[in-house]
Amino acid sequence: MNIRGLKLLLENLEPYQIILPAIKSGTVYSFITDSDVNYEVRFGRKQKNILNATIVFGVTNEEYDGEEYSVTNKGEVYKVMATIVVIVRKYREEHPNVNLFEYTGEQSEKEKLKNRNVRLALYGRYIRKVFDKKWIVENIDNKVIIKKIK
Numbered sequence: 001m002n003i004r005g006l007k008l009l010l011e012n013l014e015p016y017q018i019i020l021p022a023i024k025s026g027t028v029y030s031f032i033t034d035s036d037v038n039y040e041v042r043f044g045r046k047q048k049n050i051l052n053a054t055i056v057f058g059v060t061n062e063e064y065d066g067e068e069y070s071v072t073n074k075g076e077v078y079k080v081m082a083t084i085v086v087i088v089r090k091y092r093e094e095h096p097n098v099n100l101f102e103y104t105g106e107q108s109e110k111e112k113l114k115n116r117n118v119r120l121a122l123y124g125r126y127i128r129k130v131f132d133k134k135w136i137v138e139n140i141d142n143k144v145i146i147k148k149i150k
Helices: 003-011 076-093 111-115 119-129
Strands: 028-032 040-046 052-060 098-106 135-140 142-149
Touching: 028 076, 040 076, 076 119, 111 135, 119 135, 119 142
Parallel strands: 052 098
Antiparallel strands: 028 040, 040 052, 098 142, 135 142
């Protein structure tokens, strides 16, 4: 398969079944992969400005010893990211006035030892699937800030 074919395949992946928050305006979404890895995607509002939100997602299975940012290596990364894209879009639909999002590229212990942050690079590839040209994306250290252009 060539690069173009692979790109089309990845763009058209069906997301996992999403478990929505109990209330429509809720902030915690989750899903379970084909290999039974549980993921949770949480949105939190900033205290200084409620129109600013953080995005946090990670693994919640006990087998990963509470290491939310574990590398699972189950071959599901593209479908996981496709699901996270859908979840962030859903959150934006429910909270249209949020004008700033941020997330960090938290590293697993293994990534820290290798002194590289592949997560931030991976997340960066998917960010444009959620935010169009009306948003500015800035990388500051280990944090990505996405601001709506006024």
